[in-house]
Amino acid sequence: QVHLVESGGGLVQPGGSLRLSCAASGVTAETYTRGWFRQAPGKEPEAVACISKRANDVYYVRSVKGRFTISRDVATNTIALQMDRLTPEDTGVYYCVADAFSPEAMCIGETADYWGQGTQVTVSS
Numbered sequence: 778q779v780h781l782v783e784s785g786g787g788l789v790q791p792g793g794s795l796r797l798s799c800a801a802s803g804v805t806a807e808t809y810t811r812g813w814f815r816q817a818p819g820k821e822p823e824a825v826a827c828i829s830k831r832a833n834d835v836y837y838v839r840s841v842k843g844r845f846t847i848s849r850d851v852a853t854n855t856i857a858l859q860m861d862r863l864t865p866e867d868t869g870v871y872y873c874v875a876d877a878f879s880p881e882a883m884c885i886g887e888t889a890d891y892w893g894q895g896t897q898v899t900v901s902s
Contacts, residue, residue, distance in 0.1 A: 779803035779891040781873040786896030789863055793900070797858040799873030799893060809875040809891070810883050811849060811856045815898070817869040824887045825871070827880035828856060836880040840866075863900045870895040 785797040797813065812827030826847040827836045835847055846859040860867065874889035883889060 779806045779809060779875050781875060781891055781893035783871065783873045783893045783896040786871060786898045788899045788901065790902050791864055791900055793863055794859070794861045795863065795898060796860070797871055797896060799856050801854045801875065806875070807851070807854050810878055810880055812874050812880065812883055812889065813847065813858045814872045814874050814887065814889070815869040816872070822872065822887065824884040826858060827884040829880050834880050836884045838884060865900050867898065868900050869898060871898050
């Protein structure tokens with residue numbers, strides 16, 4: 778079992794920045810690919826960014842490439858998502874996820890075995 782806990786959501790104006798963090802615990806948490814998915818109101822969850830267990834392989838969906846940065850602290854088994862130049866279309870609940878797939882497979886497949894409880898991100902003026 779892998780337990781994921783997100784933090785750092787909130788309300789921000791368009792063009793602003795937010796940083797999300799996710800702590801993981803569990804016997805094999807450090808061996809999993811990790812990532813961020815989000816769900817906008819009335820829509821299905823979608824992948825945002827994924828990172829390999831050694832942080833040497835990352836994948837971003839097109840809509841956030843160049844604006845968001847995913848990182849991973851291997852020593853503390855924590856990942857972060859730095860979100861810059863936010864737009865109202867980035868609004869949603871952001872979930873930390875984990876799975877055994879590669880980052881590209883997890884993000885393209887938009888599937889993961891483990892999910893956190895989610896943190897709300899609202900971009901509005």
